[in-house]
Amino acid sequence: GRPRHSSDLLTITRSMPPRAGKLRVAVLGAGAAGLCAARHLLSRPEAFYPPVVFEMADRVGGTWVYQECTGIYDNGWPIHSSMYRDLRTNLPKEVMMFPDFPFDPELPSFLSHQDVLQYLESYCHHQGITPHIKFDTMVEKVQPVTGMTGKRKITWEVTSCRASGGQQRDTFDSVFICNGHYSSPYIPSIPGLEHFKGLVLHSHSYRYPESFAGQSVVVLGAGPSGVDISVELAGVGAQVILSHRKPPSKCLLPTGLQEAPPIEKVLEDGNLQFSDGSLACPQVLLLCTGYRFSYPFLDTTSLGIQVEDHWVSPLYKFLLPPAFPTLFIVGICKVICPFLHFDCQIQFALAVLDGTVTLPSQGEMEEQIERETEQLREAGMELKHLLNMDSSQWDYYQTLASIAGFKPPLPVTKSLYEEVKRQRQKRSQQYRELNYRIVSDTQWELLEMQDSD
């Protein structure tokens, strides 16, 4: 929140004007994306000052910092991570890694959240990022100001506040927004929900299954979390109905888990009615309905950016607003290899900032975005799926790499990603038991199955 006596607490730090060409960059967030931004900025001291990374938590890792408690921290700030206790990654470490920083080869392919957090901490340490992070510091506002050197030069004013109190303003030439997008629950509108008599919960606040043992639960949504959580709940003896709009699963479902079509409404007597007319009256309705984009620190209207629950536009190459091409909103795409994706986007962004890439004019960028969006809409894609990349991510990385002149991802990453996708569809419960090894830039191999007891 805002400090009570802002005149007492406000310190305005007007940084020194930059030396010719060298840029000051702020990074908002020290999750995987923010760390990756800091890593690349630090590797280019001739072009960039060391970045200032703002992180509201007291450690790095973002999503991968598991918090047993839910709701808000003692300091009143919201709990960021939606991680659940028993999560195992849905990508193997060989595909999930930053391309220049492999995971510990001793680890299995599919990891716990503790393994991933340790990896990110080690990345941060190894790349010398820690001294540049302002922990316990929440960014409240990021706004463009016209610089003194000329009307067209934009600088950014970042207003931040410390958990212990005190507000500060700093100015930068560029800002990387890396605040994550799995924190603000998306709650679908379900007609009559107010009549539901049981507990309504969003997966953001789900941690472990034991407290649901023996209960009846309807899980809404069959994305990665919905499927994982349904299986966890059935495993402790809950009676679970997984309600979703996808075709019925071809895999054998565990005992205690059945499927239903989407919820249509809640009747006045509290029953849930599914779209096939069937009814259920569970004790718990668990919404695994995903998350919405949220940028409370940006005045998006004045930046010309439209933010909807599942859509942010216009962003050239899903990254920068054409009207303000020194602002980078990293990682809004979904169904991707997140760490690799961040790495490509950030290398592209640095090439924009250092002049290696000459962007088309604002108008041309806007037109291109509109054209591409229209093509997808005409092909029948719903707005909420427009940012799902999946197999189209490989062309995207290739394009960024060839424009900006960096090395594109190795072919083996694509080939293993696509293989794991096939395995996931075929064996939704067992695919994480497989272990892979990268053999060359183009080849992976499946390791012998280990005996599990």
Ligand code: FAD
């Ligand atoms: P985050 O990790 O969310 O980091 C954002 C950071 O910004 C946080 O540290 C937060 O504290 C900080 N922040 C936010 N707002 C502010 C502010 N105003 N001021 C200062 N700091 C701020 N990906 C995979 O690759 N494999 C998986 O198996 C996988 N499983 C997942 C499971 C779950 C349950 C979830 C939720 C996500 C999963 N992901 C997975 C995706 C995961 O989100 C990405 O891997 C990645 O961690 C996202 O990184 P990020 O930096 O974009 O965001």
